[in-house]
Amino acid sequence: MRHLLSVSDLGREGIEEVLAVAEAFAEVGTRPIRKVPTLRGRAVATLFFEDSTRTRLSFETAAKRLSADVLSFAAASSSIKKGESIRDTVETLEAMGMDALVVRHASAGVPAQVSRWVTRCSVVNGGDGWHEHPTQALLDCFTVTQALGGIEGRRVLVVGDVRHSRVARSQVLAYSALGASVTLVAPRSLLPPSLEGWPVEVTHDLDGALAGADVVSLLRLQAERGSGAFVPSLREYSARFGLSAARAARLSPKAVITHPGPMIRGVEIASDVADLPQALVTRQVTNGVAVRMAVLFLLLGGHA
Amino acid sequence: MAGRERSHTRRGVFVPRSQVLSADDVRRAVVRMAHEVAERNGGLDGVVLVGLQTGGVPLAHRMAEALADAEGVDVPVGTLDVAFYRDDIGLRPVLPEAATDIPCDLTAKVVVLVDDVLFTGRTARAALHALSDFGRARAVQLAVMVDRGHRELPIRPDYVGKNLPTRKDEVVDVSEEGVAIGTIQ
């Protein structure tokens, strides 16, 4: 497999392979020297047209722990000149010897387009518009597996702005591939226009869905992607779909809560709830590095 | 001859052709090597066994048992998967197979690497590189059940169960039932 553009590129076996390898890399993260020479001499470039310090740092840390060389291109930097096309930038990077490009863009499909413009590089989708964010879903599955022992047969709620969420689309694919049942919880205006072909159930009633859930995956209200206009107010959204302390108390004691970050405390998650041991947010961040190491390893080194 | 087939990771199934060592031969070799480790190091102070995944791990445990019987000392046993240190990444399928678990800081210890078969020497080289990330050992020694020749690097074992000349295309399989030569299908 040369590129990771969508969770569906992996299939169930592929996802399980990533999770297994990520476990080995998680162990590397506990050593005194948190580095292995696996990708020595390879070069990984992060091409982030959309700002995201956390995800970019996570990918760069992952590449560095594999001993790869890392170049970073952030949208605001002068190395992406105004007017230079993405295509020219990408072809230049490949000519300079990059082996992998991690691409994030506000427009869906850019990583797929980049994968058509390169002849040798591997392309990793670091998040494209509303479409997908595969490594986020993978690290969520890894973290949940760590906490619950497995995902098969579990009941996952994906709560919030599904319509504009790339994390949601990737999560639906990943959790259902691993055998979980997925229920979307959102107001109609924050669901995609069509759910045909989505392996999900839908409810608009968060309270009714809590008791049976093993995993509550909270999504951000994507203000920068226009979701603000789809709900009357943040207050109303929070009242209907926010995970308040009262709601968290109705969850089964073994249930876990995830959030892709950054959290807006008080909107999609109450501040107290974010600090509960059931909330796996900091573990998600730690695991993000291991999962991204696994992805880079599998694309660049794991297979002939 | 064992008619049983044993699977080899991801590459096919091992079909044995001839038995070279019996189960008893293997047991005696383990005991002998354990004694050699104790003799060479003047006791077991500071000695750590590290089994290379996956073939070396059961052997390391058996050697630890033999050392406990002989010297009355429980030597720490660690495991090491060298997948991430290999020099042929990208040339052939290689995925980490099992855990790396080093029970202590290896600084100033005598590490005895344990593997089932010594062949080209590349696994041992990768293991040396990996070990250096866990502390600066006082010494590293290598114990193998079978040395089958065909070295590609200047690596030599300190403790050998059996020297076994082989053809390059043959496969050597080490298990509790003994050592056999065969092919992969």
Place this chain on the structure above:
Amino acid sequence: MTDVPGVTGVTGAVVVAGGEVLDARGRRRADVVIDGGLVRAVGPEAGRDAPSGALVLDASGCVVAPGLVDLHAHLRQPGHEEAETIESGARAAALGGYTAVVAMPNTDPPVDSAAVAREVLALGAAAAVEVAVAGAITVGRAGERLAPMGELAAIGVRLFTDDGAGVQDGALMRRALDYARDLGVTLAQHCEDARLAAGGAMHEGVWSSLLGLPGIPAAAEEAMVARDVALVRATGGRLHLLHLSTAGSVGLVRAAKAEGLALSAEVTPHHLVLTDAECAGYDPTFKVNPPLRSAADVAALRAGIEDGTLDAIATDHAPHPPEAKDLPFDEAPPGMIGLETALPVAMGAVGLERALACLSWRPAAIAGLAPRHGGPVAEGAAANLCVIDPAAVWTVDPQRLASRSRNTPFEGRTLTGQVRHTIVAGEPVVVDGRAAR
């Protein structure tokens, strides 16, 4: 008839020999003799009495039809010559079997004055096919004030549209319909409610939801179709609906026609064969406005052609240079070229005879270019013809198309049906599949 405007390169006599004539009157085996810009004789033996020295064009195995007329092509000149010029666009049209093309007014500057219209017509005079120009309905196509339609009609403009956008203001559209009625010209609408469509990059539906792209709902088109049907009813005016794309629109037009309202409608070749599933790879070649829609919409559009609800097939030829289509999908400009592939694509969707009716004589009538174009192949008629080999199989190679741009959705596909010769005002502008002009 008035003198043939535009192409005047009348050469010597031409004989189109061995083909089967197919026009609004039917099909018959016949040679066609052409001289002085007109058809002189049509008949099974007509070639035998042709003047000596006549150029013989072999039409064996071919259909000889009135030349195609495109109601809707963006020739990009003035203002965007990097994508296409009137000359290159006309050449592409000729290769596609067209003898006349209506150039859309969304140029830079737009055709909202006689001065710009004259410039387009002057450039068209030297082109391989006859170039007519549509005027804008509103000044600058801004949708605020009516453009000087009288001034434009006086120099021969018959069709007016703000294409690229629809007229959003219902009151203004009503006034335009009234005004156009007096002048005897036809208004054409690009039906798109700007607010319902806002931000959309592809059809809103199953695929846009999976791909995470903002969608343009069918309602964005249907809302304006419904409004304009009501306005036609209210004013008694006449309206042509450009590039319809939804089943709902077809239904609205069917009902309006049943009521006797003066509406005509067109559909593009690509909307008759391609669906929104083509966008799955995020290739902006498949981004177009109105967008490619669902299989159900494609079926309804074909049914609309078959029962006459949709009158014409028009290309909406929209060239864009490669760098424009290398942008992210939602940033790339919409549009596909289509002049050279329209005929085989239409033939594949609705059959040869219906395709010719919808590509030739019906659009000629709507554009006011009949019977000079699209008219029956008969003695005394203007010699605007195309010779089509209905069995020729060819693969679309964008590099080998005559258009300056390469944004065709049919790249690499195999099409059946190809133009062998095109004759404009008696002059062979395409011979054996190669442009002579």
